[in-house]
Amino acid sequence: MLFQKNQKKISSILSTIYKPYLNKKDINYLKDQIVQIIKKFNQNNLKKKLTISEKTSLVICYGDNINSDRKSPIQVFQNFFKKNLSKYFNAIHFLPFYPSSSDSGFAVKDHYKIEKKIGSWSDIKKISKSNHVMADIVINHSSARGLWFKNFLKKKRPGKDYFLTVNSEFNTSKVVRPRDHKLLKKIDIFKKTDYLWRTFSADQIDLNFKNPSVLLRFIKIIVHLVNNGITIFRLDAIAYLWKKNGTNCVNLKQTHEIVKLLRLITNLLNVQTIIITETNLPEKENLSYFGKNDEANWIYNFSLPPLLIHALLFENSSYLNKWSENLPSTHSQNSYLNFIASHDGIGMRPTEGILNKNLLNNFLKRLKKNGSKFSYRKVQNKSRKVYEANITVFDALRKSDSDPNGKFYLERYIAAHAIMISFEGIPAIYFNSLFGKSNDEAKYVITGNKRDVNRYKWNHKNITKKLNDKTSKQSIFYQNIGKLLEIKRKQKAFHPNAKRLNINFGPKLFCFKRISLDNRQTILSITNCSSIDQYPKLDKKYSKWKNILNPEINSLNKFLKLKPFETMWLSNI
Numbered sequence: 001m002l003f004q005k006n007q008k009k010i011s012s013i014l015s016t017i018y019k020p021y022l023n024k025k026d027i028n029y030l031k032d033q034i035v036q037i038i039k040k041f042n043q044n045n046l047k048k049k050l051t052i053s054e055k056t057s058l059v060i061c062y063g064d065n066i067n068s069d070r071k072s073p074i075q076v077f078q079n080f081f082k083k084n085l086s087k088y089f090n091a092i093h094f095l096p097f098y099p100s101s102s103d104s105g106f107a108v109k110d111h112y113k114i115e116k117k118i119g120s121w122s123d124i125k126k127i128s129k130s131n132h133v134m135a136d137i138v139i140n141h142s143s144a145r146g147l148w149f150k151n152f153l154k155k156k157r158p159g160k161d162y163f164l165t166v167n168s169e170f171n172t173s174k175v176v177r178p179r180d181h182k183l184l185k186k187i188d189i190f191k192k193t194d195y196l197w198r199t200f201s202a203d204q205i206d207l208n209f210k211n212p213s214v215l216l217r218f219i220k221i222i223v224h225l226v227n228n229g230i231t232i233f234r235l236d237a238i239a240y241l242w243k244k245n246g247t248n249c250v251n252l253k254q255t256h257e258i259v260k261l262l263r264l265i266t267n268l269l270n271v272q273t274i275i276i277t278e279t280n281l282p283e284k285e286n287l288s289y290f291g292k293n294d295e296a297n298w299i300y301n302f303s304l305p306p307l308l309i310h311a312l313l314f315e316n317s318s319y320l321n322k323w324s325e326n327l328p329s330t331h332s333q334n335s336y337l338n339f340i341a342s343h344d345g346i347g348m349r350p351t352e353g354i355l356n357k358n359l360l361n362n363f364l365k366r367l368k369k370n371g372s373k374f375s376y377r378k379v380q381n382k383s384r385k386v387y388e389a390n391i392t393v394f395d396a397l398r399k400s401d402s403d404p405n406g407k408f409y410l411e412r413y414i415a416a417h418a419i420m421i422s423f424e425g426i427p428a429i430y431f432n433s434l435f436g437k438s439n440d441e442a443k444y445v446i447t448g449n450k451r452d453v454n455r456y457k458w459n460h461k462n463i464t465k466k467l468n469d470k471t472s473k474q475s476i477f478y479q480n481i482g483k484l485l486e487i488k489r490k491q492k493a494f495h496p497n498a499k500r501l502n503i504n505f506g507p508k509l510f511c512f513k514r515i516s517l518d519n520r521q522t523i524l525s526i527t528n529c530s531s532i533d534q535y536p537k538l539d540k541k542y543s544k545w546k547n548i549l550n551p552e553i554n555s556l557n558k559f560l561k562l563k564p565f566e567t568m569w570l571s572n573i
Contacts, residue, residue: 002035002042006268010034013261014212017254021210030212034219034265041223042270050132050231050272052335052426054494057485058091058134060342061431062104063118068460074119076460078127084467084478085434088485091132093234093428094124095343098138101145102203104343104455106236108138109146111221121228128229134276135230139218140237141204149205153189158217164208164243165194173380176250178240178280178387180378199240209241209258219265232274233266235259235296238289239279251285259295274298276337280344280388282352283323293331301336301425302350303327308340308419309393310355310363312412312565313400315530317510323354324512325502329424335496336425340416341433344451345375345388346396364389371395371439373450390450394436394477408531411565414480415527418549418567419510421484422525424500429481432456435463436477487548491571492516493523505536509562523548524570528562535559545570 011031018027059081064073066080074097081092096105097118105115114120127133142148142162151159165187172183181202184195197206207214222233242254259277266273276298277289283303289296303323311320330336346367351360364374364386372391376384389396397412399405413436421427432454440456466474488494491514499515503524511526524542528534538560548569562568 002038002268006264007031007035009264010261013257013264017215017257017261018210018212022212026212030216033216037219037223038265038268041226042268045227045270048271050274052274052496054491054496054498055489056091056132056426056496057089057421057488058093058132058337058426058428059085059089059431059434060093060095060339060428062095062343062455062457063097063115064457065431066458066460066463072119072123073117074123074127078123080460080463081127081131086130088482088489089131089429091134091232091426092127093134093232096136096138097124099146101143103201104451106136106138107141107143107145107201107203109143111138111142112224125229128231132232133230134232134234134274135225136234136236137218137222137225138236139207140240141198141200141206144203144205155190161211162207162214162217164197164206164210165189166197166243166245167194169245170195171246172249174246174248175243176240176248177378178237180376180384183378197243200237206240206243209254215258215261219262222262222266223269226269226271226273230273231271232276233262235262235275235277238277239281239285250281251279251288256288256291256295259289260291263295263297276300280347281349283350283354286350287328290334293333297333298335298337298426301338301423302347303354304338304420304423305340305346305393306348306351306363307354308416309346309396310351310359311510311529312397312416313363313366315400315402316507317529318507319354319359320510320529321502321504321507324500324510325504327424329500330497332497336423337428338420338423338425339428339430340420341393341430341454343430343455345372345390345454346393347388348386349377366401367391367396370398373444373453375450390453392437392439392454393430393433395439398438402531408564410476410480411563413477414484415529415565415567417481418484418569419525419527421488422494422514422523422567422569423512424496424498424514426496427485427488429485430454434478434481435466435474484549487569491521491523491548491569492518493521493571508532508534509536511536520573522572525567526560526562526570527567528565531564533564534562536562542570545572 014027066076068076097114099109099115101107148159152163239250242252243249263275274297277296279286307320311317367389372389374386375388377387398409439453443452466472493514493516501513503511508530514523548571
């Protein structure tokens with residue numbers, strides 16, 4: 001039963017979004033349509049709870065990350081996952097698997113289908129029976145070669161009035177850009193001249209959410225995905241959703257209200273779901289998508305990757321420490337999604353207000369020496385700034401100014417993952433990072449797309465052979481990260497919402513406590529962020545605590561020694 005108070009909440013949010021564009025009657029009609037969608041779903045589905053705990057870890061991958069001649073890529077992945085990854089992960093983020101025209105799936109042509117070369121809905125449903133499955137809602141834009149845009153040009157449904165056009169009087173001088181291409185494209189259509197809005201590329205045309213039919217369409221898409229086993233939804237590029245003349249067109253009130261509405265709707269479905277916002281922005285803006293515990297369930301912890309990598313490269317945890325000390329704790333229904341690598345690059349906007357200009361420039365110089373390309377964004381004065389560093393985490397951490405030969409490359413890599421896995425929130429590990437993959441320069445040469453350096457696809461036979469060879473680089477990285485994840489799953493203090501207390505031991509160490517929800521277990525996570533042995537002075541009580549990463553060390557005795565880039569997890573039980 002959908003209570004009247006929830007219907008009133010839906011109406012209230014819709015009024016906030018559409019009051020200038022719709023009358024009360026139209027808003028009520030839209031509310032009724034949404035209510036009917038929810039009721040119909042609940043009539044056909046029993047209540048199902050989604051459990052999140054210390055056992056929750058997520059792997060990020062493409063549906064075709066592993067290929068074989070014998071089966072569809074998703075089927076191949078499922079077999080590989082069951083054999084090699086299921087003991088570490090219980091959640092899978094499949095990056096866009098829809099028919100697409102560009103951007104590795106993010107220029108969606110059809111939101112209701114799976115690309116035939118990748119697999120089928122039955123494959124997804126099968127995987128979802130034993131794992132949480134996360135999928136992208138590519139909500140800001142759609143393909144210029146998809147059905148919607150073709151229909152838009154013909155004024156046919158579905159697609160009629162779906163895309164955003166503005167006239168020459170629209171003031172874009174304050175618009176915040178994540179890319180550096182030309183934002184608007186002149187188009188002569190229906191006997192008038194307008195301009196198409198293209199936030200991300202010429203092939204990705206922004207959708208017009210001032211048209212309530214677009215919002216309703218995506219609500220139906222979410223329900224369609226839930227019916228096919230998806231329970232976690234990544235709202236791609238959500239911050240840019242709403243545009244208003246003369247504003248920066250990012251994080252506008254209507255955008256937040258739409259996230260709030262989607263959270264409310266998914267909360268009312270019998271099948272429990274998670275909303276996660278993807279907002280690669282400065283820290284304060286990113287955090288705003290928690291709302292008042294009524295917007296995103298999870299947000300990406302975007303500041304963690306650049307600050308963590310910076311700390312390990314420059315052997316200085318000062319900025320990581322300061323950021324961590326100021327990071328708000330989460331609530332029971334919310335969480336950070338922690339990551340250090342993704343299909344894109346290492347975002348630089350989340351360092352704004354944390355790393356000054358000199359620190360950032362030195363950081364970028366170091367990353368360039370390590371093989372990074374850079375993607376840029378256009379700023380208001382028409383100049384360009386680095387938006388992200390396009391490089392694998394392996395290459396990013398391979399060498400440093402203090403370690404030009406890469407003597408400690410493995411230690412730095414494992415340290416980064418140990419911190420990320422033990423930090424407050426849910427760890428998410430990019431598939432290629434599990435095997436220490438370096439930049440895919442060959443693909444970059446072919447496509448010219450900088451982001452492709454970190455979008456390598458594996459042959460099933462080759463990766464299996466590498467993992468069977470315990471001395472191979474791939475196997476060593478897999479074993480080390482797997483060990484961290486395996487231990488993490490058994491610790492109540494590593495519940496996503498377990499309390500975090502920061503402890504500052506100076507610029508060479510990064511340390512925090514995690515305290516279980518029942519207050520029984522406390523874990524001290526401490527990492528040496530330098531290439532020199534460190535001897536932190538701990539309270540005597542820690543001398544009896546167990547080092548759960550190395551159980552053979554039963555007592556810390558008189559002092560604690562941390563070798564270069566070593567992490568210890570000290571537990572009281």
